[in-house]
Amino acid sequence: MNVHLWGVRGSLPRPETPAANLERAQVLLKEFERSGESSSEKFVKSLPPQYLTGYGGNTSCVEVTEGKDQIIIDGGSGLKELGMKMMAGPAGKGKAKISILMTHFHWDHLIGLPFFVPMFIPGNEITFYAVQEDLEKYIRLMFTKPYFPVDFSWLPSKINFEVMEPRKPVSIQGFEATPYMLDHPDPCWGFRVERGGKAYAHCVDTEATRVSEAELGEDVALYRGADLMVFDGQYTLMEVVEKVNWGHAVAGIGLDIAMREGIDKVIFVHHDPYANYEKILKAKEQTRSYFELRKQENKAAKKPFHEVEWEFGYEGMEIEL
Ligand SMILES: [Zn+2]
Ligand SMILES: [Zn+2]
Numbered sequence: 273m274n275v276h277l278w279g280v281r282g283s284l285p286r287p288e289t290p291a292a293n294l295e296r297a298q299v300l301l302k303e304f305e306r307s308g309e310s311s312s313e314k315f316v317k318s319l320p321p322q323y324l325t326g327y328g329g330n331t332s333c334v335e336v337t338e339g340k341d342q343i344i345i346d347g348g349s350g351l352k353e354l355g356m357k358m359m360a361g362p363a364g365k366g367k368a369k370i371s372i373l374m375t376h377f378h379w380d381h382l383i384g385l386p387f388f389v390p391m392f393i394p395g396n397e398i399t400f401y402a403v404q405e406d407l408e409k410y411i412r413l414m415f416t417k418p419y420f421p422v423d424f425s426w427l428p429s430k431i432n433f434e435v436m437e438p439r440k441p442v443s444i445q446g447f448e449a450t451p452y453m454l455d456h457p458d459p460c461w462g463f464r465v466e467r468g469g470k471a472y473a474h475c476v477d478t479e480a481t482r483v484s485e486a487e488l489g490e491d492v493a494l495y496r497g498a499d500l501m502v503f504d505g506q507y508t509l510m511e512v513v514e515k516v517n518w519g520h521a522v523a524g525i526g527l528d529i530a531m532r533e534g535i536d537k538v539i540f541v542h543h544d545p546y547a548n549y550e551k552i553l554k555a556k557e558q559t560r561s562y563f564e565l566r567k568q569e570n571k572a573a574k575k576p577f578h579e580v581e582w583e584f585g586y587e588g589m590e591i592e593l
Contacts, residue, residue, distance in 0.1 A: 273336060273337070273338050273447075273465075273467055273468070273470045273472060273592075273593040274336070274337045274338065274590060274591070274592050274593070275334060275335070275336050275472055275500060275502070275590065275591045275593065276334070276335040276336075276337070276354075276588075276589075276590045277333075277334055277350075277502070277539070277541065277585050277586070277587060277588065277589045277590075278330065278333040278334065278335060278350030278351065278353055278354045278587065278588075279328070279330035279331045279332050279333040279334075279346075279348040279349055279350020279351070279353075279384070279587065280327060280328050280330070280332075280350075280541040280542070280543055280585045280586060280587055280589075281327075281328060281329050281330055281331045281332075281348075281349075281380075281542070281543055281545060281587075282331065282332070282380060282476075282477070282504070282506045282520065282541070282542030282543060282544060282545065283331075283380050283506075283542075283544065283545050284331070284379075284380060284545040285329050285330055285331050285348075285349045285380075285383070285545070286329035286543075286545045287329055288326065288329065292548065296326075296549075300324070303315075321586075322549060322552075322586050323549060325586075326548070326549050326586075327543055327547075327549065327552055327584065327585070327586040327587065328350075328586055328587020328588065329349075329587075330348060330349040330350035330352075330353065330384075330587055331348030331349045331350060331380035331381065331383060331384070332345075332346040332348035332350065332375075332380055332381050332476060332477075332541075332542065333345070333346050333347060333348045333349070333350030333351040333354060333384060334346065334474060334502065335354055336447065336465050336472060338446065338447070338467055338468070341445040341446045341447065342370070342371070342445060343371050343373060343444055343445060343447050343449060343465060344370065344371065344372045344373070345372075345373045345375065345463060345474050346372075346373070346374060346375055346381040346476075347372060347374070347381060347382050347383070347384045347385040347388065348380050348381050348382070348383060348384050349380075349383050349384045349387075350384060350587065351384030351385065351387070351388050352384045352387040352388065354388075355384075355387070355388040355389045355390050355391075356389065358370075358389075358390055359389055359390065359393075363389075363390035363393060363396055364390075364393065365393075365395070366393045366394050366395025366396050366429075367395060367396070368390060368396045368397070369396075369397045369399070369445070370390060370396060370397070370398045370399070371398075371399050371401065371444045371445055372398065372399070372400050372401070373400075373401045373402065373444075373449060373451075373463055374400060374401065374402040374404070374407065374410075374411075375402075375454070375460050375461055375462065375463070375474070375476065375477065376402075376404070376456060376458055376459060376460035376461070376477065377404065377410045377458070378458065378477070381477075382410075382414055385411070385414050386414055386415060386420045386422070390429065391427055391429050391431070392422075392427065392428060392429070393428065393429060394428035394429065395429070396429040396430070397429065397430040397431075397432070398429055398430070398431050398432070399431075399432040399433070399434055400431070400432070400433050400434070401434045401435075401436055401442065401444065401449070402435065402436060402451075402461070403435070403436050403437070403438055403451045403459070403461045404435075404459060404461075405435055407433050407434075407435055408433040411424075411431075411433070412424045415427065436449075436451050436461075438451055438452075438453065438461070439451065439452060439490055439491075439493070441466075446467060447465050447466065447467045448465070448466045448467065449463050449464070449465050449466075450463065450464045450466075450493075450494075451463055452464065452490075452491040452493060452494035453491050454475060454476075454477065454478035454480075455478050455479045455480055455481040455482055455519070456477050456478055456479065456519040457517065457518075457519045460477050460478065460519075462474050462475045462476070462478065462494050463494075464493065464494050464498070470499050470593040471497065471498045471499055471500075472498065472499065472500050472501075472502075472593060473494050473495055473498040473500070473501040473502070473535070474502055475494065475495070475501055475502060475503045475504065475526070476502060476503065476504045476541060476542050477504050477519055477520060477542060478503075478504045478519070478520070478521055479504075479517070479518070479519050479520055479521055480503075480504070480521045480525045480526070480529070483525060483528060483529060485532075492533070495529050495530070495533040495535060496533050496534070497533065497534045497535070498533070498535045498536075499535075499536050499537065499593045500535075500536065500537045500538075500539070500591055500593055501526065501529075501530060501535045501537070501538045501539070502538075502539045502540075502541055502585065503521070503523070503526035503529075503530075503538055503539070503540055503541070504520050504521045504526070504540075504541070504542045505521065505522065505523035505526060505540025505541065505542065505543075505555065505559075505584065506520035506521065506522075506542045506543065506544050507520055507521065507522050507544065507555075508522065508551070508554065508555045508558060509522055509524070509558050509562075511544070520542060522555075523538075523540045523555065523558075523559040523562075523582070523584075524558075524559060524562040524563075524566075526538050526540065526582075527559070527562065527563050527566065527580060527582065528566065530578065530580045530582070531566065531570070531577045531578050531580055532577070532578070533578075534578045535578065535580060536578075536580070536581060537580070537581045537582065537591065538580055538581070538582040538583075539582070539583055539584070539585040539589070539591065540555075540559070540582070540583070540584045540585060541584075541585040543584070552584055555584070556584050559582070559584075563580075563582070
């Protein structure tokens with residue numbers, strides 16, 4: 273199973289402004305001077321890629337594939353880029369069956385849909401899945417004047433809607449996808465996607481107000497023993513205290529769940545639209561301190577804990593399970 277992140281930004285896309293680009297260029301040039309390195313090529317290679325390019329500005333969209341089978345989760349602005357890639361395959365010839373799972377219907381998870389080119393190709397069949405009963409109404413609304421010039425009824429592809437039952441698995445393109453409830457101001461459902469003994473837990477958007485097994489109840493199955501979890505890490509420690517009930521979490525909460533539930537790898541996404549590279553780096557440092565502290569506490573208390581590999585996600589990141 274391959275998990276590809278096409279959009280890792282939360283709440284609002286984050287276009288790089290000329291002022292931000294200029295600031296970045298100045299920082300890099302200063303660091304190049306300070307490094308004493310004579311080759312700019314070597315200097316560039318010595319830096320982490322996100323230091324040069326940032327983490328990406330597109331909002332939520334994740335692609336899960338195995339061979340030719342594919343599940344797309346959410347239609348944020350990252351979906352536009354994915355759609356362009358898909359046009360080189362069966363979708364460009366009107367021969368694709370496309371499955372899109374929707375966690376919820378906040379703008380940052382929808383905004384890519386009107387720009388998803390495979391929807392405009394006759395012959396393609398697109399099936400939307402969600403727990404929310406009004407799934408069809410919400411998607412149709414995206415293709416309504418005056419919000420968008422192309423009315424839903426004019427779309428030439430065949431579009432289906434499947435309402436999922438909470439915590440009931442559905443077979444989609446050879447995967448088994450099960451929705452579990454997350455903690456968000458409007459109902460939002462995470463998905464556990466399983467295939468061939470591997471499990472991917474998609475946990476965005478969530479404030480994760482329920483952490484303990486007792487609080488999570490049946491929803492603990494979303495996390496249990498997952499090979500990979502993509503988790504909402506929008507805020508720093510300070511912000512999460514200030515922004516109670518805003519519906520997003522801090523990375524440390526995801527690590528607590530992962531250590532307890534035996535999750536091997538965690539990627540934090542839904543970066544705040546105001547978070548530049550430096551701010552995400554700061555959140556990463558905070559997360560590292562928190563993780564080390566929790567490990568020491570567990571060791572001192574002789575409590576078993578799972579060694580978790582974690583990282584902050586960037587646009588274009590791919591994880592093979
Ligand atoms: Zn969101
Ligand atoms: Zn949301």
